[in-house]
Amino acid sequence: MIPIARPLLGTEEENAVLRVLVSGQLAQGKHVTVFEQRFAEVCHVREAVAVSSGTAALHLALLAHDIGPGDEVITTAFSFAATANVILLVGATPVFVDIEPDTYTLDPSLVKAAITPRTKAIMPVHLYGNPCDMKRLEVLARAYGLVIIEDACQAHAAAIDGKPVGSFGTGCFSFYATKNMTTGEGGMVTTNDSDIAERVRLLRSHGQKERYHHVTLGYNLRMTEMQGALGLVQLEKLERFTEQRIANAAFLTERLSGSVQTPVSHPGYRHVYHQYTIRVPEHRDQWVTHLRARGIETAVHYPLPIHQQPFYRNQIGRFRCISAPERTNAEHTTGDIRLPVTELAAKQVLSLPVHPALSGEDLSTITREVRALCK
Numbered sequence: 001m002i003p004i005a006r007p008l009l010g011t012e013e014e015n016a017v018l019r020v021l022v023s024g025q026l027a028q029g030k031h032v033t034v035f036e037q038r039f040a041e042v043c044h045v046r047e048a049v050a051v052s053s054g055t056a057a058l059h060l061a062l063l064a065h066d067i068g069p070g071d072e073v074i075t076t077a078f079s080f081a082a083t084a085n086v087i088l089l090v091g092a093t094p095v096f097v098d099i100e101p102d103t104y105t106l107d108p109s110l111v112k113a114a115i116t117p118r119t120k121a122i123m124p125v126h127l128y129g130n131p132c133d134m135k136r137l138e139v140l141a142r143a144y145g146l147v148i149i150e151d152a153c154q155a156h157a158a159a160i161d162g163k164p165v166g167s168f169g170t171g172c173f174s175f176y177a178t179k180n181m182t183t184g185e186g187g188m189v190t191t192n193d194s195d196i197a198e199r200v201r202l203l204r205s206h207g208q209k210e211r212y213h214h215v216t217l218g219y220n221l222r223m224t225e226m227q228g229a230l231g232l233v234q235l236e237k238l239e240r241f242t243e244q245r246i247a248n249a250a251f252l253t254e255r256l257s258g259s260v261q262t263p264v265s266h267p268g269y270r271h272v273y274h275q276y277t278i279r280v281p282e283h284r285d286q287w288v289t290h291l292r293a294r295g296i297e298t299a300v301h302y303p304l305p306i307h308q309q310p311f312y313r314n315q316i317g318r319f320r321c322i323s324a325p326e327r328t329n330a331e332h333t334t335g336d337i338r339l340p341v342t343e344l345a346a347k348q349v350l351s352l353p354v355h356p357a358l359s360g361e362d363l364s365t366i367t368r369e370v371r372a373l374c375k
């Protein structure tokens, strides 16, 4: 079976983790600190703060920006649930804006209509490794005094005109096992604002500035030394992994364009292909079954948008949805929750393997079988 994802771990990672185990210092220490410094350099930001997951990064970024009850955060429902869950967890209201039909990311032309006096932040998601239209979002954020919190959990080393994601606002990354680089579980907050970095540092460790001296209420969301050591090795390989993903995607696009809708990104945008996602207008389940029978694993990211998840369906009134009026012919109320572009994408998207462990033969098999299905 050609897997949809495979972490690439070698002897360097094994040795790095073993050295930590032998040293006996397992909790957050010097490996985590060096990993933070290197990650900040790669993202062109002044500070990076390591945490236990991408979810923790997003959660603490919201708290560090003082976002809480009464505040609204503009985001997308076409993402992993963590993106919106953290907004609810801090007591704020997610405002889901519909997506662009070609990039699947937040549609900037709809964001203005979503802004109210309660709006505190925009949380774009660089979905599949494809940067959102940050130029337009930055203009809006500046005009309305909004914070940008980037969900870059899928987008390590993605960039716009050479400027890395995670440097447009407060950046949040995940190092979950299937991500473009991994520490098993893990996350990072990136920022140029030393106050935000300091608040995240306090929040991740029970508000301790010094040991057993608690200046604020916080959590234990620290990263371990094993993860820090793993992250340092993976970070050194990230550029090579990314180049390979981009090359694999170029191969797939060359063979598949004209047959199916292949991924789109704006000119000057570096899409890092965490996922290579095509559109299958009809019979997607049959495609999944057919490809599996031919040894190709696929995945649907995401079969149910966040606003249609069972939990969210029971939370009417705790979130809002904004879509293009011409698509729904309706003024939205909290009882009328539609995101037509998002909902159609959820029915049609299909991710094919694109990870750097694929062989040339794997890539040829994928394109051959997908083309056969198009006939």
Ligand SMILES: Cc1ncc(COP(=O)(O)O)c(C=O)c1O
Pocket (backbone or CB within 6 Å): 053, 054, 055, 056, 079, 080, 082, 083, 125, 151, 153, 154, 173, 174, 175, 176, 185, 186, 187
């Ligand atoms: C877009 C997005 N946001 C947030 C997360 C949460 O990251 P983690 O699983 O590390 O908590 C993920 C991870 O799957 C993600 O893909």
